[in-house]
Structures are given as structure tokens and as C-alpha cells.
Amino acid sequence: EAAVTQSPRSKVAVTGGKVTLSCHQTNNHDYMYWYRQDTGHGLRLIHYSYVADSTEKGDIPDGYKASRPSQENFSLILELASLSQTAVYFCASSRDRLYEQYFGPGTRLTVL
Amino acid sequence: GDSVTQTEGQVALSEEDFLTIHCNYSASGYPTLFWYVQYPGEGPQLLFRASRDKEKGSSRGFEATYDKGTTSFHLRKASVQESDSAVYYCALSDSTGGNNKLTFGQGTVLSVIP
Numbered sequence: 620e621a622a623v624t625q626s627p628r629s630k631v632a633v634t635g636g637k638v639t640l641s642c643h644q645t646n647n648h649d650y651m652y653w654y655r656q657d658t659g660h661g662l663r664l665i666h667y668s669y670v671a672d673s674t675e676k677g678d679i680p681d682g683y684k685a686s687r688p689s690q691e692n693f694s695l696i697l698e699l700a701s702l703s704q705t706a707v708y709f710c711a712s713s714r715d716r717l718y719e720q721y722f723g724p725g726t727r728l729t730v731l
Numbered sequence: 732g733d734s735v736t737q738t739e740g741q742v743a744l745s746e747e748d749f750l751t752i753h754c755n756y757s758a759s760g761y762p763t764l765f766w767y768v769q770y771p772g773e774g775p776q777l778l779f780r781a782s783r784d785k786e787k788g789s790s791r792g793f794e795a796t797y798d799k800g801t802t803s804f805h806l807r808k809a810s811v812q813e814s815d816s817a818v819y820y821c822a823l824s825d826s827t828g829g830n831n832k833l834t835f836g837q838g839t840v841l842s843v844i845p
Contacts, residue, residue: 623774652832661820661838662775677832709774717763717782717824720833722774 622646623723625710631729638697640726642710650713651693652720653677653685655706662709668693700730733758735821735836743842744811752806752839754795754821762823764788764797764804765833769818778806778819813845 623644632638644651652667664677666685674685682704684696697704707727711720738753756762763782767775779788784799793808804821821836 662835664832664834667832711774719765719777719780720775722776724772724774 623710623712623721625708625723625726627726628724629727629729631731632697632700633731634701636700638700638704638728638730640695640697640708640710640728642693642695642723643691644693644710644712644721645691646712646714646721647690648712648714648721649690650715650720651687652711652713653683653693653695654709654711655679655704656709656725657706665695665708702730704728705730733762733823733825733834735823735834737819737821737836737839739839740837741840741842743844745844746812747810748843750806750808750811750815750841752819752821752841754804754806754836756802756804756821756823758802758823758825760825761799762825764795765822765824766793766795766804766806767820767822767835769820769838771817775818775820811841811843813843816841816843 626641650669653665654662668674668687686694707725709725710723713720734757736755765780766778768778769775779790781788781797787796795804795806819839822833
């Protein structure tokens, strides 16, 4: 069964601190994505990747970096966390851009 | 750029009511359309998809028909149950121009009262 896991599941960070969110998939999928979810905005794409060692900007990349060291792992990095980055973050994977995306359970990030 | 508009932000129904959630899209090419459902505390999961004009997608009693003429993909269910309470997202993926991502609508919160 398709599996996408995220860690941590929740995190409290201080403004200006560095935050790393991790995602691991066992689907053997080439595509991986990071989204943030805010009330009233739905899901917005931050970064995505379709091959290891390469990442692409999504719709709202400012303030975020991404890293894809292997096919299975995809990280989202907030170098200087800000209050506005408080949200729920979802990772997803898919075989191809037109196929189903499998989502992880989400990470609730609170920046104080 | 591509966009998806869901008209209803929140819908409250009683069990056995008929459900319609409106979804309209704008895309430069010929997109594949999706409906995702998100239950509390979980990530979104695919409900179904459609990739051609007039194609009907369906799952768990929900259905939607791809209408290229009206650029719509409205979600319907004849008789909702309390267990259908969730957030529903319409989304599209457009393959033209090497686009490699889904574009989601704002989501519709469905609350079904027993």
C-alpha cells in the first residue's frame, strides 16, 4: 500500500529559527510535493521535485527551500521561520503529474 | 495561469439530503480534473478523476461529469451521510507547457447533521 510519512507531526518554532520538515515515501514515485494548508486558501504548492537532487518552485516558494537527496526523501526547510508560516504542511508523492497524489498525514507548524 | 474555483466555502446538510458542490476551472490546455476528500486529522485522498470531456468520475456514491463547454466538474451525491462530513477539494492538472503540478480549489467544508 502507498505510504507517505512525515516528521515531525507537530512542531513549535521560534521566530527567526530554522525548521526542517521531513517526508519519506515508499511508493517508488518520482514526483514529490510540499503544500501548505491555510483556512480559506486550500492547498498551495510550495516546492516540488520529479527527480533526486533537483527541486522546482511551486506557487508560493518565498521563505522556503527544498531538498531531495534521494527518490524516497524530500525535505522542506524554513531558514528563518516567521509568524506567517504557521500552517499545516502536507507532503505528497505521485507516479506522474497526471496521476493520483498520495498525501502524508501532515505537520502542524506553529511559529511563535 | 490555471485556476480552480469552488463556489461554496461551507455546506451544512441533514442526512439523506442531496449534495452539490460547484467547481469551475480555467486552464490553457486540456486538463485532467480531480476531486479529493480530506477527513479530520488526515491528508487529502483521491475520490476520483476524469480526463476527457463528458467523462463521469464516481466513487462511494459521489459523482461528477467533466464538462469542457462550461469548464465545470460539479460534485454531487444523492443522499449524504454523517460519515461524509469532510473537506472536499476540486483540482486540475494541465499537461501543456510541461506543467508538473496540481492546482487546487479553496476547498468546501461539508457538515452533515444526523
